[in-house]
Structures are given as C-alpha cells and as structure tokens.
Amino acid sequence: MRLLIAYLSIAFIFILLAVRLFVVCVADSDFLVQRGNEQWYRDLPLKAARGEITDRYGNVIVGNKSVYTVYVRPRSVTDPQKVAHALSVLLDLDEQKLYAKITSSTVGEITVKKNVAPKEANRIREMAIDGVYLTSDSQRDYPYSEYLAQVVGYTNIDNEGQNGLEGYYDKMLKGVDGALLVESDNKGSEISPLYSYVSPIKGAQLTTTIDINVQAFCENAIKVAKAQWNCKRASMIVMDVNDGGIVAMCSTPTYDLNSLPRNDINMLNAYSKNSMIVDVYEPGSTFKIFTTALCIEYGKVNENSRFYCPGYRIVDGQRIKCWRSKGHGSQDLSEGVMNSCNCVFMDLALSMGVEKFYQGLRKFGFGAKTGIDFFGESSGLLMRESSVKTVDLARIGFGQAVAVTPVQLLSSVCATVNGGYSVKPHFVTKISNTYGNIIYNYEKTTERILSESTSKKMRELLENVVSKGSGKKAGVSGYRIGGKTGTAQKYENGVIAQGKYVSSFVGFAPADEPKYAILMIVDEPSSYAYYGSIVAAPAVSDVFSKIFEYEKIEPTMSESIEYTDMPNLEGVSYSEAVKLLKSRSLNFEVQGEGDIVISTLPLGGERIAKGDVVLLRT
Amino acid sequence: MENSKKNGIDWILTLSTLGLLVFGCVMVHSAGSYQAKVWYGNEYYYLFKQVLGVILGIFAMFALSLFDYKKLKKLRWIIYITSVVLLILVFVPGIGVENYGAKRWIKFPLFTLQSSEIAKVGFVIFASAYMSENYEKMTTFKGILPVLISGGVICALIILEPNMSITVCVAIVMFCMLFIGGARIKHFVCIGAPALLAVPALIIAEPYRMKRLIAFLNPWESPLEEGYQLVQSYYSLGSGGMFGLGLFNSRQKYLFLPFAESDFILSIIGEELGWLGCACLISVYVLVVSRAFKIAKKASDRFGAYLAYGIGCLISVQVIINIAVVSGSIPPTGLPLPFVSSGTSSIIAFCCAIGILNSIKRYGDAY
Numbered sequence: 007m008r009l010l011i012a013y014l015s016i017a018f019i020f021i022l023l024a025v026r027l028f029v030v031c032v033a034d035s036d037f038l039v040q041r042g043n044e045q046w047y048r049d050l051p052l053k054a055a056r057g058e059i060t061d062r063y064g065n066v067i068v069g070n071k072s073v074y075t076v077y078v079r080p081r082s083v084t085d086p087q088k089v090a091h092a093l094s095v096l097l098d099l100d101e102q103k104l105y106a107k108i109t110s111s112t113v114g115e116i117t118v119k120k121n122v123a124p125k126e127a128n129r130i131r132e133m134a135i136d137g138v139y140l141t142s143d144s145q146r147d148y149p150y151s152e153y154l155a156q157v158v159g160y161t162n163i164d165n166e167g168q169n170g171l172e173g174y175y176d177k178m179l180k181g182v183d184g185a186l187l188v189e190s191d192n193k194g195s196e197i198s199p200l201y202s203y204v205s206p207i208k209g210a211q212l213t214t215t216i217d218i219n220v221q222a223f224c225e226n227a228i229k230v231a232k233a234q235w236n237c238k239r240a241s242m243i244v245m246d247v248n249d250g251g252i253v254a255m256c257s258t259p260t261y262d263l264n265s266l267p268r269n270d271i272n273m274l275n276a277y278s279k280n281s282m283i284v285d286v287y288e289p290g291s292t293f294k295i296f297t298t299a300l301c302i303e304y305g306k307v308n309e310n311s312r313f314y315c316p317g318y319r320i321v322d323g324q325r326i327k328c329w330r331s332k333g334h335g336s337q338d339l340s341e342g343v344m345n346s347c348n349c350v351f352m353d354l355a356l357s358m359g360v361e362k363f364y365q366g367l368r369k370f371g372f373g374a375k376t377g378i379d380f381f382g383e384s385s386g387l388l389m390r391e392s393s394v395k396t397v398d399l400a401r402i403g404f405g406q407a408v409a410v411t412p413v414q415l416l417s418s419v420c421a422t423v424n425g426g427y428s429v430k431p432h433f434v435t436k437i438s439n440t441y442g443n444i445i446y447n448y449e450k451t452t453e454r455i456l457s458e459s460t461s462k463k464m465r466e467l468l469e470n471v472v473s474k475g476s477g478k479k480a481g482v483s484g485y486r487i488g489g490k491t492g493t494a495q496k497y498e499n500g501v502i503a504q505g506k507y508v509s510s511f512v513g514f515a516p517a518d519e520p521k522y523a524i525l526m527i528v529d530e531p532s533s534y535a536y537y538g539s540i541v542a543a544p545a546v547s548d549v550f551s552k553i554f555e556y557e558k559i560e561p562t563m564s565e566s567i568e569y570t571d572m573p574n575l576e577g578v579s580y581s582e583a584v585k586l587l588k589s590r591s592l593n594f595e596v597q598g599e600g601d602i603v604i605s606t607l608p609l610g611g612e613r614i615a616k617g618d619v620v621l622l623r624t
Numbered sequence: 625m626e627n628s629k630k631n632g633i634d635w636i637l638t639l640s641t642l643g644l645l646v647f648g649c650v651m652v653h654s655a656g657s658y659q660a661k662v663w664y665g666n667e668y669y670y671l672f673k674q675v676l677g678v679i680l681g682i683f684a685m686f687a688l689s690l691f692d693y694k695k696l697k698k699l700r701w702i703i704y705i706t707s708v709v710l711l712i713l714v715f716v717p718g719i720g721v722e723n724y725g726a727k728r729w730i731k732f733p734l735f736t737l738q739s740s741e742i743a744k745v746g747f748v749i750f751a752s753a754y755m756s757e758n759y760e761k762m763t764t765f766k767g768i769l770p771v772l773i774s775g776g777v778i779c780a781l782i783i784l785e786p787n788m789s790i791t792v793c794v795a796i797v798m799f800c801m802l803f804i805g806g807a808r809i810k811h812f813v814c815i816g817a818p819a820l821l822a823v824p825a826l827i828i829a830e831p832y833r834m835k836r837l838i839a840f841l842n843p844w845e846s847p848l849e850e851g852y853q854l855v856q857s858y859y860s861l862g863s864g865g866m867f868g869l870g871l872f873n874s875r876q877k878y879l880f881l882p883f884a885e886s887d888f889i890l891s892i893i894g895e896e897l898g899w900l901g902c903a904c905l906i907s908v909y910v911l912v913v914s915r916a917f918k919i920a921k922k923a924s925d926r927f928g929a930y931l932a933y934g935i936g937c938l939i940s941v942q943v944i945i946n947i948a949v950v951s952g953s954i955p956p957t958g959l960p961l962p963f964v965s966s967g968t969s970s971i972i973a974f975c976c977a978i979g980i981l982n983s984i985k986r987y988g989d990a991y
Contacts, residue, residue, distance in 0.1 A: 019940075026948075
C-alpha cells in the first residue's frame with residue numbers, strides 16, 4: 007500500500023516537472039530567445055561607405071579610404087601589460103591609462119582608437135596580441151586636398167555630412183549601414199563559422215558640374231591674388247553661362263580637407279563657410295550691368311543717347327558724386343559703361359522709375375535665393391520697394407544700397423549675356439546609386455528675362471570694357487572677352503569703413519557666344535591699389551587664358567600685342583600725365599583727388615602692353 | 625546460496641540504464657567540449673572522464689548483479705562505517721580536495737571520489753538492513769531512532785562540506801525509507817517539523833543561500849549575478865522549444881551556462897533536443913524507477929524490498945531535484961542528473977545501485 011502511494015507520488019511529481027519544463031521550453035520560448043540573442047551575437051556594425059563626389063568628367067573630388075578602429079576585449083586579454091605597452095606606443099596613447107582601462111573594465115569591449123591609418127593597423131595586426139581587434143571603416147579622402155573646401159564641406163568624426171555638398175546631399179551620400187552578426191562565446195571569442203552578414207549599401211555618387219582642371223586654374227589664381235594684394239579673402243566662381251552649372255568655385259584662405267582643424271571650431275567654421283553663397287556684399291559697379299540691360303530692354307536708352315557727367319548729380323537735393331570728381335564730360339552709353347560713370351547709371355535708373363527697375367531686378371532674381379543646392383544660401387538685400395526714395399533709386403542704379411551674393415550676381419550676368427535666359431546655379435547634375443541606377447538628373451528650367459537683342463547689345467558694351475576700357479587687364483590676347491569691374495566700399499555697422507574695399511571683376515568669354523562667366527572678388531585688398539580693374543581683373547584673364555588653352559579654343563583675332571614703356575610720371579601734373587598716357591594708348595585709374603601724380607603702378611620705365619590699365623596716385 | 629539463483633537480470637532496467645549512460649556520454653561531450661577546449665585545451669576532457677566513469681560503472685553494475693544482495697545485509701556495518709570514514713576523509717588536509725569553496729572530494733591517483741555519492745547508497749543499504757531486521761519495532765519511536773541517527777550522522781557530515789543539495793537528498797530518502805518501513809505519521813510530524821525548521825536556519829547560516837533564494841524568486845532582477853545561472857538555464861530551455869536546435873547545436877554551451885556538462889546538463893538537453901527530448905528522458909527515468917519499484921514489490925525478502933524501494937527513491941529524488949532546479953521550480957542547488965551528468969563518483973554509485981537491483985531480482989525467489 008505504502009509502496010503504491012510512494013510510487014504514485016513520484017510519478018505525479020514527474021508529471022508536474024514535465025509540465026513545468028513545457029512552460030519554460032515552449033511557452034516562454036519567444037521571450038527567452040529574444041533575450042538570449044543579445045548574448046549569443048555580437049553585432050559588429052559595418053559602416054556603409056559614403057558615395058563619391060566627382061567632377062563633370064568623373065574625376066573623384068571626394069573619395070574614401072580605409073581606416074581602422076582598434077578594440078580591446080578585456081576578457082580575452084592574456085597580458086594586459088603587453089597590450090597597453092604595444093598599443094600606447096603605436097597609437098600614441100597614455101600607457102598607464104590604457105592599462106587601467108583594460109584591467110578595471112567591466113564592459114565587453116573598449117574602443118581604444120578610431121581612424122587609425124592602415125600602416126599602424128597592419129603593424130597591430132602583425133603583432134597578433136590576444137584581446138586586440140581591428141575593424142575597418144571608411145573615411146573621407148580628398149585627392150585634391152584644399153580644392154573646393156568650402157563647396158564639398160566636411161563630415162564629422164562619424165562620417166556624417168555636416169555642411170556643403172556633404173551636408174546638403176547627406177541622405178543620398180550616406181548609404182545604408184550593414185552589420186556582421188558574429189556568434190560569440192561568453193568571453194566574446196567568435197565561434198566560427200556561424201554568422202550572418204548584412205551587407206552595407208554604399209551611398210550614391212554625386213556628379214557635379216565642377217571641372218577639376220578649371221578649378222585648379224582658379225585655385226592658383228586666387229592664391230596668387232591673395233599673396234599679391236594681401237587681402238582678407240580672394241574668391242572666384244566660374245559658371246556655365248548657359249545653364250548656371252558651377253564649373254569652379256574657390257576661396258582662400260582655405261584648409262586641407264584631409265587634416266581638418268577639428269579642434270578649433272571657430273577656425274573650422276570660418277574657413278569652411280562658403281562666403282560666395284551665404285554672404286552678401288555691395289556689388290558696386292558690376293551691378294551697373296543690370297541697370298543698363300533693363301534700361302535697354304525697356305527702350306529707355308539706345309546707342310545714340312548721350313549723358314553729361316560733371317562729376318556729380320543732384321538728386322532730390324542731394325549731391326551724389328561720380329567716382330571721378332572731375333567728371334567724365336559728355337559720353338554716349340558705350341563710353342558711360344566703359345568709364346563706369348556713376349552719373350550715367352543714376353540717369354538710367356531714374357529713367358526707369360522704381361517700379362519698372364524693381365520688376366526687372368526681381369526677374370533677375372535679386373532679393374531672392376537662387377535655389378542653388380547648398381545650405382544657408384542668402385537671398386541678398388533689396389530695399390523694400392515702397393521705401394525706395396529717388397536718392398536710393400539713383401544709388402541702386404550704380405550698385406550701392408543693394409547687397410547681393412556672388413553667386414546671385416554671376417548667375418544674373420550669365421542671364422544677361424547668354425541671350426536673355428535665366429539660369430539656376432547648381433552643383434549636382436546627376437546622382438547615381440551604387441547599382442549604377444540614376445536616381446536624380448538635373449533638369450534645366452529657364453525663362454526669358456531679356457530679349458535676344460538686349461543681350462547682344464550688352465555683350466558688345468561689356469566687350470568694349472575689356473577691349474578698350476578699365477577691364478583691359480582681364481583680356482587675353484586674340485580672344486574676345488566681355489566684363490565689368492567693380493569696386494565697392496565696405497560698410498561696417500552701417501557706416502562706410504574707411505580704406506576697406508571689395509574689388510571685383512565679372513567677365514565672360516567668348517564675348518560673341520559666351521560659354522564661361524567668371525566672378526573674381528578680392529575682399530579688402532590691403533595694398534594701396536583697390537580698383538577691381540587692377541586687383542581682380544588679372545586673375546580673370548589668367549583663368550580665361552588657361553581655359554582657352556585647355557579647351558583648345560582658337561583665338562579669333564590675330565591681334566599682335568604692341569608694347570610701350572610706362573612713362574615716368576612722378577611729380578608730373580595730372581592733366582599732363584593723362585595726356586602722356588593717352589599718347590601711348592594706356593588706360594588708367596586714378597586714386598586721390600590731387601593735381602600732382604605721387605606714384606604710379608607700374609613704375610615708370612616698365613615695359614607694358616598698349617591698352618593696359620595703370621594706376622595713378624595723386 | 626548458489627541454488628537460489630533462479631532468475632535472470634532485469635533487461636529492461638539494464639538496457640534503460642545503459643541507454644542513459646551512452647546518452648550521457650554524448651550529451652556531456654556536446655555540452656562540455658567547448659568549455660573543455662577553452663579550460664583544459666582538450667575538447668575530449670569531459671568525454672574521456674565520463675567514458676572512464678561509465679566503463680567502471682558498467683563493470684561495477686554487472687559485478688554487483690552477480691553478487692548476492694543478501695550478503696550486503698551482513699556487510700551493513702562495514703558499508704556504513706566505510707561511508708562515514710570516507711565522509712570524514714574529505715576534511716583531512718592532503719586527502720580532501722576543495723573545489724568551488726566546498727570540501728567534497730577525496731583525491732585518488734587517477735580520479736577524485738565524491739564521498740557523499742557513495743554514502744547515499746551506503747545509507748540506503750544500512751537502513752534497509754536495519755529495518756528488515758526490526759520491522760516490528762518500526763511503529764515505535766525507539767524503533768526508528770537508529771535510522772534517524774545513522775541518516776543524521778551522514779547528513780551532518782555532508783552539510784559540513786558543505787553540500788546542502790545532497791544533504792536534502794539524503795534526508796528525503798531517509799523519510800522515504802521510514803515511510804515504507806511503516807513509521808507512524810505522528811512520528812513523521814515530530815521529526816519533520818524540526819527538519820523543516822532547520823532549513824531556514826541553514827539558509828541564514830550561509831549568506832550565499834539567501835541570495836540564491838532571492839535570485840530564484842526573481843532571477844531577472846540580477847541576471848548577471850545571483851540570477852545568472854537560472855537565467856542562462858532558461859535561455860537554454862527556451863531556445864530549444866518543442867523540438868530543439870538539434871544535437872550539438874547548443875549556443876548556451878559556449879561558456880554562457882555554467883556547469884552545463886554536470887548539474888545543468890538537462891538545460892543543454894532541452895536546448896538541443898527540445899521539450900520532447902526532455903520528456904523522453906523523463907520517461908526513461910520513470911521506467912527505471914518503475915522497474916525498481918516492481919523489483920521491490922516482488923522481492924523475496926524485506927531487505928530486498930526495502931533496498932530496491934530505497935534505490936528507486938534515491939534515483940527519483942535526485943532526478944526530481946535536478947529537473948526542478950533546472951526548470952526554476954526550486955532554488956538552484958547543485959545535484960547531478962543520475963547516469964547522465966558528468967561525474968565519475970555519481971555514475972559509479974548509481975551503476976552500483978542498478979547492479980544491486982538486478983541482484984535482488986536474480987537472487988530473489990518470488991519469480
């Protein structure tokens with residue numbers, strides 16, 4: 007009897023246990039497996055490489071290189087002393103701290119150092135120390151170092167795009183990270199060969215409008231200008247006249263993208279800012295292009311119109327000076343543009359009136375963003391139409407009381423000379439994903455702003471500026487180039503900053519059928535010369551001549567350069583000096599209001615080409 | 625005595641046992657090979673030990689099958705005293721081996737012997753022998769006292785090692801023996817009450833037991849400390865599900881589950897062979913225990929009946945405690961799964977027990 011009771015009791019307990027096991031094994035299975043996965047698999051993230059950024063011909067501007075992350079898994083370390091010593095020597099780390107970290111750590115894995123170069127990584131791998139692991143990672147590589155620094159922007163330490171094209175197109179460029187699920191034992195050692203691999207998907211590739219060769223020409227030109235004029239900043243943009251594509255864009259001072267000053271955030275911010283898109287400046291004389299173009303378009307002026315400049319205009323009882331206080335006398339439109347006579351453009355602006363002038367300026371896109379594919383674009387400053395007084399209207403006519411971005415100004419110049427069609431500045435023409443499929447294609451949108459004939463007329467007027475006027479230094483022998491100089495005083499806190507100028511030159515070529523437009527800006531040249539004609543124009547000439555050579559554009563004019571000697575004008579009276587220069591077919595800019603020439607650039611006796619622009623200081 | 629040899633051995637029992645032993649070797653290797661490789665640099669470390677144990681065990685089992693169990697009755701004092709001496713020897717420096725903070729093993733040239741494993745069987749033999757001779761006295765308190773004293777001495781020595789799980793196991797077996805011997809219910813209550821009161825005292829005496837108890841109530845609160853063992857066991861069983869991951873496919877054996885090859889081998893069995901595997905294993909145990917009880921029922925004398933019954937109880941109690949621990953039904957405690965878990969002493973002791981069962985059948989005259 008008792009035997010049976012014992013037997014049944016035992017059997018009953020066994021059944022209970024089987025049920026209990028069933029609950030754990032089967033009923034709680036999902037929950038337990040989910041929890042268990044966390045300890046069974048070590049998740050090694052596989053960072054997707056970012057897409058490349060190339061120029062229009064596929065040259066890689068921003069690529070990738072392999073870097074390594076060094077890990078230590080303390081539980082797999084057999085000789086912490088050795089690990090700490092070897093790594094601290096190779097990776098330039100504090101041995102004591104590393105040793106303490108390894109020996110006292112409770113975590114499974116310590117990241118010792120990121121972004122380790124392949125050379126060091128290989129040496130670590132060769133040493134094969136227990137507990138030390140390496141994973142490879144992709145980091146940005148810039149084959150052209152400092153080129154396009156403000157355009158492409160940079161990525162942070164985690165390879166995320168921060169600004170520039172890297173920031174604007176970050177979603178496209180970044181790709182999809184993969185993962186390597188490694189089945190590991192409780193110490194973190196891998197149990198081979200069981201693992202699952204989720205392949206990372208590389209980011210999409212950007213094809214830009216940049217031509218790296220033209221970019222190189224510009225980078226050199228601004229460096230020369232920066233050194234020559236000791237300016238605060240020299241910048242240059244080359245734009246495709248017909249579709250607004252940015253062919254080159256650069257600014258100096260700059261920095262090597264391969265060694266970002268990450269520790270100095272202020273410096274990084276200052277150097278990486280693309281002032282050609284996000285900053286505004288008072289354009290000065292280059293703005294006269296639009297006053298002229300609109301006036302021709304509205305039929306308010308033609309080649310027979312004549313203007314008289316006594317050196318000033320009285321507008322609404324206010325006396326506004328022409329840049330040349332002695333005045334330009336009687337001029338026709340072409341001469342007025344060549345002389346860049348302020349009086350002429352005041353007259354033109356006043357003849358249109360605020361409403362029509364503004365209507366035209368808005369068509370050009372002033373006061374609004376161009377929509378370029380870049381973060382932080384500024385829309386420029388156009389006074390409220392309702393508050394524009396006659397005086398303001400006159401000033402805007404010659405490029406004062408208005409602020410534009412360099413890229414805005416250049417795209418409007420393109421529209422003026424390309425036959426009258428608006429262009430939209432842009433960098434990226436094509437985005438193709440890693441499988442080669444095109445996921446974005448730039449589509450040109452345009453509208454007519456000016457008539458064909460106005461545009462043609464403007465090309466002629468601006469070509470004269472270079473061939474005969476103050477733009478001579480922008481010329482390239484044998485080629486037709488159009489352009490306009492600009493020199494504007496800078497404002498600081500609303501008042502004119504004495505001695506601070508923004509000197510610029512905007513040019514386009516070939517003048518009869520423009521292909522490229524260039525804007526050169528020299529910000530605060532610190533030498534005595536500050537005219538755009540002298541400071542900015544030579545860089546444009548330099549770049550154009552290299553473009554012609556590179557693009558194999560043949561000269562259209564067989565112009566033989568005639569040379570002459572610069573006369574020695576020191577101490578000579580101003581009127582005598584002008585006579586002497588004209589007799590040698592030299593153009594000139596005057597600085598100062600005196601009657602006696604103090605000095606000249608170049609100095610007397612130097613051999614220069616006829617028609618060149620020289621500087622007189624009186 | 626030679627004339628009383630009428631019956632064959634119990635083949636169902638023997639084959640079941642052999643099956644369990646072989647299955648144990650496979651599972652010990654599966655569960656322990658990775659750990660053996662990491663710890664000892666030899667993935668066959670546990671397998672070799674286990675095979676050695678099984679060979680010795682099978683040898684002992686057949687030897688005892690051929691040995692008339694009735695002689696054990698005469699040898700009861702020798703057996704009992706040997707057991708006690710072995711238990712005392714673990715405390716002697718140079719002979720006893722300390723491991724995991726407990727002195728449970730005696731060092732021999734080739735292997736270590738866990739005294740308590742021998743003592744369990746020794747006690748069952750001694751108690752059976754006493755009760756079969758004094759069965760009329762079992763209804764009196766005086767009559768059951770020798771069983772209580774002999775069991776108590778063994779329990780006391782085991783708890784000093786310390787080894788709570790085997791102590792409890794021996795204690796329960798002792799009560800089972802008294803139950804079958806005809807002890808009165810009121811005596812059970814008299815002895816049982818102080819025994820139950822001793823449990824909290826023992827728990828408080830060792831702080832780690834208290835922590836384990838709390839961890840058992842909610843292992844998820846400290847999954848990396850006290851609750852670790854149980855949580856890891858859950859992960860094993862849970863990932864096994866109904867049908868398991870397949871033999872050798874356990875993930876928990878990669879150093880996650882401590883004692884995977886010994887006390888927690890059932891977790892790995894559950895992980896690799898699923899609940900069905902566990903259920904089959906339990907069925908085999910039920911079969912073995914049933915055979916033991918059948919042998920007890922048909923035994924030709926009281927000694928054989930008590931002995932077979934005691935062995936059945938011993939196996940049952942240990943299997944029950946082991947499964948209960950692994951499945952989180954009682955607080956974690958270390959007790960090997962008979963015939964399957966790694967552990968030479970345990971294997972040999974249980975094989976001897978099976979040999980005794982066969983002997984009871986062979987030398988009995990009821991068949």
